[in-house]
Amino acid sequence: MTSTLPAVSDAATGAAPTTATPLTDDQLDALRGRLGADRVRRGVRLAQYTSFRIGGPADALYTARSADELEAAIRAARELGIPHFLLGLGANILVGDRGFRGLVIRNAARHFRIRPEGDTGHLWAESGAIMQDIILEAVERGWSGIEHYIGIPSTVGGAIWQNLHFLSPAPERERTMFIAEAFESCEILSEEGERKVVDADYVQFGYDDTVFHHRRDIVLSATFRLQKGDPDRLHRILHENLSWRGARHPWLQIHPSAGSIFKKIEGVGAGRLVDQAGLKGHRHGGAQISPMHANIVVNRGSATAKDVRELIALAQRAVEEKFGQRLEPEIGFIGEF
Numbered sequence: 001m002t003s004t005l006p007a008v009s010d011a012a013t014g015a016a017p018t019t020a021t022p023l024t025d026d027q028l029d030a031l032r033g034r035l036g037a038d039r040v041r042r043g044v045r046l047a048q049y050t051s052f053r054i055g056g057p058a059d060a061l062y063t064a065r066s067a068d069e070l071e072a073a074i075r076a077a078r079e080l081g082i083p084h085f086l087l088g089l090g091a092n093i094l095v096g097d098r099g100f101r102g103l104v105i106r107n108a109a110r111h112f113r114i115r116p117e118g119d120t121g122h123l124w125a126e127s128g129a130i131m132q133d134i135i136l137e138a139v140e141r142g143w144s145g146i147e148h149y150i151g152i153p154s155t156v157g158g159a160i161w162q163n164l165h166f167l168s169p170a171p172e173r174e175r176t177m178f179i180a181e182a183f184e185s186c187e188i189l190s191e192e193g194e195r196k197v198v199d200a201d202y203v204q205f206g207y208d209d210t211v212f213h214h215r216r217d218i219v220l221s222a223t224f225r226l227q228k229g230d231p232d233r234l235h236r237i238l239h240e241n242l243s244w245r246g247a248r249h250p251w252l253q254i255h256p257s258a259g260s261i262f263k264k265i266e267g268v269g270a271g272r273l274v275d276q277a278g279l280k281g282h283r284h285g286g287a288q289i290s291p292m293h294a295n296i297v298v299n300r301g302s303a304t305a306k307d308v309r310e311l312i313a314l315a316q317r318a319v320e321e322k323f324g325q326r327l328e329p330e331i332g333f334i335g336e337f
C-alpha cells in the first residue's frame, strides 16, 4: 500500500518549530577553542548516528569520549548559549531532514568496569556505554541483573533517561522489569551546573519517565548493583529474549527504525489499534508501518523524516476516526523538519 498526503503541521506530531538560527562562524570558533579545533566537525549528516538511518546535518558535531569530555562539551554549549542536543545511540529519535541548528554532542564515553564485593558486583559505566556491551561483559563474568535488556539499542544514559524495561524471564513473563531495579546511583551534571552523585530517590523512576524528562540534568555515569548468577540461566535469558524480540520486531540491521513509535496505551496496545485500523504494511514514501508490528515504523531504504512524520499523522488520524483514541508519539523529534 502507498499513499500521498499533504505535509503535516508540527502540532500533529509534537515536533519542534522549524525556525532555529544557524550556528555562526564566531560560535563555531568559540566551540573549537573550548573543545579542540579538530574535534568539532561542521555539517555532519546525522542519519549515520541514528537507528532510523534518517536525519540531515548538524551545524557542529562533537564526539565525547569520556564523561569528563561530555561534561566539558555540555558546559561549553551552555556557557556560550549554543543550542545543543545530546545524542546516545539515536534509537529513540527522529532527526529532521534539515538537520540540527547548533551543536550535537555524541556520547561515546564508553568506559566501564565491574568491582566485585562478596556476592555483589558494582558495575560502573560511563553514560555513553552501549547496553549490549555491558550486558555481555556482566554475563561473561557471571553477574546477573541487566541481562533482561539484551537486544534493546540504547546507551546507559538513554536507558536511565527512559527507565529501560522488558518482560521478566520466560516462561512466565508475568511482569515488566525495569533498569531501576538494578540501579544504585548515577553521577550527573545538573541543570545548575553542579557535578554530583544522586540516588534513585532523585531520579524518580516511572514508566518511560524519570526526572531527566523534566530537568536539564545530564547523566555522566551510572552504577548498577548486580548479583552472582548461574551462567547457564543467564545465557538462557539472553537467547530467549533475543528470540522473543526477533520474532516480534523487525530487525534493525535490515529494517531501520526507532522502536515503538507511539506510547503504550495501557490494556489496549498502541500497536493493536494501528493494526486494527488496517495500516499494517502501509507504505508512505520510503517509510512503512512494519508488517511485523504495527507500532513500529521502518525505513525501507529511502525514507525521509517527512515521510515518517506524515505516516505518523496518518496513523493518528485513522485510529482517532475509528476508535476515538489519540496516539501520542513516543519518540523525540529533533532539529528542523
Ligand SMILES: NC(=O)C1=CN([C@@H]2O[C@H](COP(=O)(O)OP(=O)(O)OC[C@H]3O[C@@H](n4cnc5c(N)ncnc54)[C@H](OP(=O)(O)O)[C@@H]3O)[C@@H](O)[C@H]2O)C=CC1
Pocket (backbone or CB within 6 Å): 086, 087, 088, 089, 090, 091, 092, 093, 107, 127, 128, 152, 153, 154, 155, 156, 157, 158, 159, 160, 161, 162, 163, 164, 165, 212, 213, 217, 218, 219, 220, 258, 259, 260, 332
Ligand atoms: N524497549 C525497546 O524495545 C526500545 C527502547 N528504546 C529506548 O530508546 C532509548 C534509546 O537510547 P539512546 O539511543 O541512548 O538515546 P537517544 O540518542 O535516542 O536519545 C534519546 C533521549 O535520551 C536522552 N538522553 C540520552 N543520553 C542521556 C544522558 N546521558 N543523560 C540524560 N539524558 C540522556 C536525551 O533526552 P533529552 O533530549 O531530554 O536530553 C535524548 O533526547 C532508550 O531509552 C531505550 O529504552 C529504543 C528502541 C527500542
Ligand SMILES: C=C(O[C@H]1[C@H](O)[C@@H](CO)O[C@H](OP(=O)(O)OP(=O)(O)OC[C@H]2O[C@@H](n3ccc(=O)[nH]c3=O)[C@H](O)[C@@H]2O)[C@@H]1NC(C)=O)C(=O)O
Pocket (backbone or CB within 6 Å): 165, 166, 167, 176, 258, 259, 260, 261, 262, 263, 264, 265, 268, 269, 270, 271, 272, 273, 275, 280, 292, 293, 294, 295, 330
Ligand atoms: C519497542 C519498544 O518497547 C516495547 C517493549 O519492547 C515490549 C516488551 O516489553 O513491550 C511494549 O511493546 P508491545 O508490543 O507490548 O506494545 P504495543 O505496540 O502497545 O502492542 C501491544 C499489543 O498489541 C498487539 N499488537 C501489536 C502489534 C500488532 O501489529 N498487532 C497487535 O495486535 C499485541 O498483542 C501487542 O502485545 C513496548 N512498547 C511500548 C509502546 O510500550 C520501545 O519502547 O521502543
